[in-house]
Amino acid sequence: MPLLLDEVEREEVTEAWDELWDRLCLHGETVSAASFAALPRLTALAPARAQALELANAIVRGTLRHPDGDALLAGCPNEVDRLRELVDQRLRTRPADYNRLFSDLLALAGQYHWSASFGDFTDDFYAVSCPGCEAEVTIAVGDYGCYAAIRDWDQGDIERRSLRPAPAEELRDPGRWMHAAAVRDGQQRLAEGIRYVFGHAECPACDSVFTIAEAHTNANLPPALETY
Template sequence: MSQEQGRPPRLPRGRFNAQVVNWTQMHDCYGDVDRVPALLERVDLEDNAEAWEELGYRLVLEHDLVFPVSSAALPGLVRLASRSARARVLADAIAEFRKLLDRHLQSRPVDYFAAYLDVLAAKEEYHWSAVLGDFTDDFYHLACPHCAVEVTIAIGDHGRYSAIRDWNLGDVDRRGLRPASFEELSGTGRWMHETAVRDGHEALADGIAHLFGKAECPHCASVFNIADEYTSANRPVLR
């Protein structure tokens, strides 16, 4: 990795390093996390053949092998595609990889959950790709949209509930979650659930139904959508 003593690299400030993508988690074929956003900035400013060549082999290797950073770079390449043939070629190669990933999921691989997160990233759902757990021991912390008290959402083997966390007493005043029915799911949540069900991962599907369901605030008893509130509080804003 191009990191010194475990510290995250300093990434360039620019529109291709927008906060909607956490580049520090998106490594390329060399394990670097800082070169691709820098190269995207460079080719945006000038049609530099050397930068395009390096960007190409960092995003797509032989036999169409791509890396997490490839999916993260796709939106930037799409923005450049209208004025760059090189960008269109790379974007097409990465988009094709989405189909390969989905076929890999359907084969029910041993590394299913890791591949599932990769598909989310390939679909540009970087938020859920970064924060989604496998629902064995998952906790999501958010503020109640009505009274602003911090609520802990637990979805795992220990239970499925909302609670107020007390660091001495643990999770107190637990309220059971209300999972979304299939008919209530839409958009990203529906795709996530349908895919898990299709591939026979019932525990993952059940966790998703709870994550995209509703919780009751233990403090004010108001009911809110968990995924909406968690996303609103944690998804970075594109500037």
């Protein structure tokens, strides 16, 4: 591994990067202790090598998939802060891969479940459990509508109820800083989508109103990590 890192530090070698990906983040998601051990060198290389930034971010996104990921990542606090700074700088330039980089930013902020869930809000769906009656509710945010529904195998989404987006001024973190970053960078669709997923939904089964973000978090994080 050190030899491969030495090679990519000297020059941009496609074969070496391919091998690093295979060893450190297979299929873009499978990480190991070696992956986190490589983070300091990848982070140091990231300002000059886009591949290094992308690979380092992928390793951070894989934290929850490794049994000791949190502990291993905790040993690299300076690297995580530096990567978050670099990604935020890139986002300000409004790159073509903005949404992917935004997901990286969420992971670097410890919001792994949102990092794995956010799309581009053209056709996003979230499956959550109603806190009131435990019915499985589909949350849709996109061109086909912004609603809560019961998903039927034959009929599709039925008994739709319109979502209630959170006013921007009432958002609280992490939704507040996510929304602020999207607005800052002129990503209006993303900003509006964030207002919806941090807003409220009405359960079609029992009519109770619940916070979408809280229900989504509870459905996607282990109990010890539940936070929103």
